[in-house]
Amino acid sequence: MKRLVQGFAAVFIAAFVLMFITHRLNEAEGYGGGKTVTVYNWGDYIDPALIREFEKETGWKVIYQTFDSNEAMMAKIAQGGATFDVAVPSDYAISKMIEEKLLLPLDHRKLPNLRYIEPRFLNLPFDPHNRYSVPYFWGTVGIVYNREMFGGKRMTSWNDLWDPSLRNQILLVDGAREVMGMALNSLGYSLNDTNKAHLQEAKRKLDRLMPNVKAIVGDEIKLLLANEEAAVGVVWSGDAAEIIAENDKLDYVVPKEGSNLWFDNMVIPKTAKNIEGAHAFINFMLDPKHAAQNAEYVGYSTPNRAALRYLPKDIAGDRRFYPDLDSAGHLEVYENLGKHMLAYYNELFLEFKMQQK
Amino acid sequence: MKRTHWWGRVYLLAVFAVMYTPIVYLMYYSFNSGGTMHDFQSFTFKWYRDVLSDDRLLIIVLNTIVIALLSAAVATILGVIGALAIYYVKRQRTKNALLALNNVLIVSPDVIIGASFLLLFTIAGIKLGFTSVLLSHIAFSVPIVVLMVLPKLEEMSPTLIDAARDLGAGPWQVLSGVVLPFLAPSIWAGFFMALTYSLDDFAVTFFVTGNGFSTLSVEIYSRARQGISLSINALSTLLFLFTMLLVIGYYVLSQKGGRMYGIGGRK
Structure with a gap:
C-alpha cells in the first residue's frame, strides 16, 4: 500500500511539474494572457515566416490550427466549443456558413488593404459585396x-x-x-x-x-x-x-x-474572441508583399493584383496558374x-x- | 529438451520483418537531405534540428505526457475502485451485466466515443481543451484498468481476507494491508496500459481538442496531411526511440527492481 501511494504520488508530482513547465513555456511564447489570434486554416496553406512576421509587427500571438475539409471546419465552428478568430473556408462553404449565421460581418474600415484585390474577385455570388469574406487564394x-x-x-x-x-x-x-x-x-x-x-x-x-x-x-x-x-x-x-x-x-x-x-476566403467566424486581432491578421495577409510571399510558398494563385509585381516572372507569368481571365x-x-x-x-x-x- | 525447427525461426523473422520494415523505412528517410521519401540524397540531421527547435512541438509533447500521466493515474484509481465494487457484487447476473457494460466501452469504436464526448461537452458547456481531453482520456482508460485488475481479484483466495479479519483487521486495514498489496502488480499493469492508450490515442482526442490545445498524435496527423515534410519522420523516429527506452526500462525494472514497483516478479 505504501509503495502504491508513493508510486502514484510520484506520478502526480511529475505530471504537475511538467504542467508547470508547459505553462511557463506557453507564457514565454506569449500564448498566455489573451493576446492571441487563433487562425483556422487548411494544412500547409500559409508561409510560417509570415506568421512570425505578423507576431513581431503587431504583438499578437498566432495560434495556428488546421483542418482538412470544409465540412470538418464548419462542424467545429458550429459546435462552438473552441475559439477561432480567422478561418479560411472555400466559396460554397461560405454561402452555407452565411445561411447558418456562422460568420460575423467584416469591418471594411479596418481592412484598408482590400483595395489591392483584383476587382473581378470581389462581390462574387457566394458573398455579395464581401460583407463576410475576403479572397485568400483562387x-x-x-x-x-x-x-x-x-x-x-x-x-x-x-x-x-x-x-x-x-x-x-x-x-x-x-x-x-x-x-x-x-x-x-x-x-x-x-x-x-x-x-x-x-x-x-x-x-x-x-x-x-x-x-x-x-x-x-x-x-x-x-x-x-x-x-x-x-x-x-x-x-x-x-x-x-x-x-x-x-x-x-x-x-x-x-x-x-x-x-x-474556386476561391478560399478569409472570414471571421462567430466563435471569434479577438475581433480586433482577426481584422489585423486579415489586413496583414492582404498586404501585397505578404500576399506575394505567401503565394510563392503555397503555390496557389493570389487574388492580390498588387502582389503580382512582387512575384517572380515565371510564376506571375505562368498562364497555367494565372490564366488571362478575359x-x-x-x-x-x-x-x-x-x-x-x-x-x-x-x-x-x-x-x-x-x-x- | 528444446528443439526449434528452422521454419519456426524463419516464420518469426518474416513476421518481425513485416512489422518493422515500415518503421525502419520511415527512420531511414528521416536522414534524407533530399526532402522526399524516395531518392535518398545525402545524410543530414536537418529534420531533427527542425523538430528540436520547434517550441510549439515541445509544448505539445509535454501536453501529451501530462495528459497521459494524469489520466492514467486517475483512471487507475477509479478503475481499482470499480473493480472492487464489481467484485463485491453478490448477484451473478448483476455482476455479469456490469462487466458487459464495462466491456462494451472497450470494444466500441473510438470514433463513436469521441463524437459522443464532443456532444456531451458541448451540452455541458465545457470548453474544449485540456480539461475535455483529460476527462475523455480518463473515461476511456477506466474500463481497461477494470479489466486488468478484476481477474487478479478473482484469483485472490477469500481465505486471505478471512485470515486478516480473524486477526482483527478492520475493513480499511484489510483493504490497505492485504487486498491492495496483492493487487499491486495488476494495478501497475493497468496504469501502464492506460498510459499507452492515452499516449497514442488519436480518434477520441481529435474530437475533443480545441483552442490551441493539441496532443502529439493529432499534431502528427495534421502535419502529415500537409504532405511531405521529413520532420514528421524525425519526430516519429524520436518517439519510437522514446517508446523503446520505456520498454527497455520497464523490462529492466521488472527483472531487477520489480519488487520495488510491484511489477512482475512475484506470481
Missing part, C-alpha cells in the same frame, strides 16, 4: 498529365480523358462537384447545371470513363502523380503547381471547354445549388464511384 480545376506517359501528346480538352489509350491511368479527386462538373463541362453544359436530364447524361458519360479510372483519391493524389503511379490526374490548380514542382515531366492544363473557378470567360464559380440539388449531385457521384469496373 484557382481552377484541371488535368495534370505526364507528357512521357501520354505519348508526348498535349492535352487540351476534358474529352481527352476518354481516350482508350489511358486505360487504368487516371486519378480523380474525390469531390462530387469536381467530377460531375468535369463531365458536365465536357458535354458543354454549365457546371452549375440543375437540369436532371443533363446530369443523368453526365453520369452516363462518367460511366464510360470508368475503365480509364485507376482510383478516386484524396490528398494523396499529389504524391501518387509525382511518383508516376498514374499518367493523368484531375486536380485543383494549387496541387498541380506542387506536383509539377516535384516532377517536371508533368504538365497542367485547364481544359478549353471550361472549368471551375479569354478564360468559361471559368465558373460554384453556385449554391440548394440542399436537394446537391444531394442529387452526391447521389450520382456515389453511384459512379460504387459501380463495378
Whole structure:
C-alpha cells in the first residue's frame, strides 16, 4: 500500500511539474494572457515566416490550427466549443456558413488593404459585396498529365480523358462537384447545371470513363502523380503547381471547354474572441508583399493584383496558374445549388464511384 | 529438451520483418537531405534540428505526457475502485451485466466515443481543451484498468481476507494491508496500459481538442496531411526511440527492481 501511494504520488508530482513547465513555456511564447489570434486554416496553406512576421509587427500571438475539409471546419465552428478568430473556408462553404449565421460581418474600415484585390474577385455570388469574406487564394480545376506517359501528346480538352489509350491511368479527386462538373463541362453544359436530364447524361458519360479510372483519391493524389503511379490526374490548380514542382515531366492544363473557378476566403467566424486581432491578421495577409510571399510558398494563385509585381516572372507569368481571365470567360464559380440539388449531385457521384469496373 | 525447427525461426523473422520494415523505412528517410521519401540524397540531421527547435512541438509533447500521466493515474484509481465494487457484487447476473457494460466501452469504436464526448461537452458547456481531453482520456482508460485488475481479484483466495479479519483487521486495514498489496502488480499493469492508450490515442482526442490545445498524435496527423515534410519522420523516429527506452526500462525494472514497483516478479 505504501509503495502504491508513493508510486502514484510520484506520478502526480511529475505530471504537475511538467504542467508547470508547459505553462511557463506557453507564457514565454506569449500564448498566455489573451493576446492571441487563433487562425483556422487548411494544412500547409500559409508561409510560417509570415506568421512570425505578423507576431513581431503587431504583438499578437498566432495560434495556428488546421483542418482538412470544409465540412470538418464548419462542424467545429458550429459546435462552438473552441475559439477561432480567422478561418479560411472555400466559396460554397461560405454561402452555407452565411445561411447558418456562422460568420460575423467584416469591418471594411479596418481592412484598408482590400483595395489591392483584383476587382473581378470581389462581390462574387457566394458573398455579395464581401460583407463576410475576403479572397485568400483562387484557382481552377484541371488535368495534370505526364507528357512521357501520354505519348508526348498535349492535352487540351476534358474529352481527352476518354481516350482508350489511358486505360487504368487516371486519378480523380474525390469531390462530387469536381467530377460531375468535369463531365458536365465536357458535354458543354454549365457546371452549375440543375437540369436532371443533363446530369443523368453526365453520369452516363462518367460511366464510360470508368475503365480509364485507376482510383478516386484524396490528398494523396499529389504524391501518387509525382511518383508516376498514374499518367493523368484531375486536380485543383494549387496541387498541380506542387506536383509539377516535384516532377517536371508533368504538365497542367485547364481544359478549353471550361472549368471551375474556386476561391478560399478569409472570414471571421462567430466563435471569434479577438475581433480586433482577426481584422489585423486579415489586413496583414492582404498586404501585397505578404500576399506575394505567401503565394510563392503555397503555390496557389493570389487574388492580390498588387502582389503580382512582387512575384517572380515565371510564376506571375505562368498562364497555367494565372490564366488571362478575359479569354478564360468559361471559368465558373460554384453556385449554391440548394440542399436537394446537391444531394442529387452526391447521389450520382456515389453511384459512379460504387459501380463495378 | 528444446528443439526449434528452422521454419519456426524463419516464420518469426518474416513476421518481425513485416512489422518493422515500415518503421525502419520511415527512420531511414528521416536522414534524407533530399526532402522526399524516395531518392535518398545525402545524410543530414536537418529534420531533427527542425523538430528540436520547434517550441510549439515541445509544448505539445509535454501536453501529451501530462495528459497521459494524469489520466492514467486517475483512471487507475477509479478503475481499482470499480473493480472492487464489481467484485463485491453478490448477484451473478448483476455482476455479469456490469462487466458487459464495462466491456462494451472497450470494444466500441473510438470514433463513436469521441463524437459522443464532443456532444456531451458541448451540452455541458465545457470548453474544449485540456480539461475535455483529460476527462475523455480518463473515461476511456477506466474500463481497461477494470479489466486488468478484476481477474487478479478473482484469483485472490477469500481465505486471505478471512485470515486478516480473524486477526482483527478492520475493513480499511484489510483493504490497505492485504487486498491492495496483492493487487499491486495488476494495478501497475493497468496504469501502464492506460498510459499507452492515452499516449497514442488519436480518434477520441481529435474530437475533443480545441483552442490551441493539441496532443502529439493529432499534431502528427495534421502535419502529415500537409504532405511531405521529413520532420514528421524525425519526430516519429524520436518517439519510437522514446517508446523503446520505456520498454527497455520497464523490462529492466521488472527483472531487477520489480519488487520495488510491484511489477512482475512475484506470481
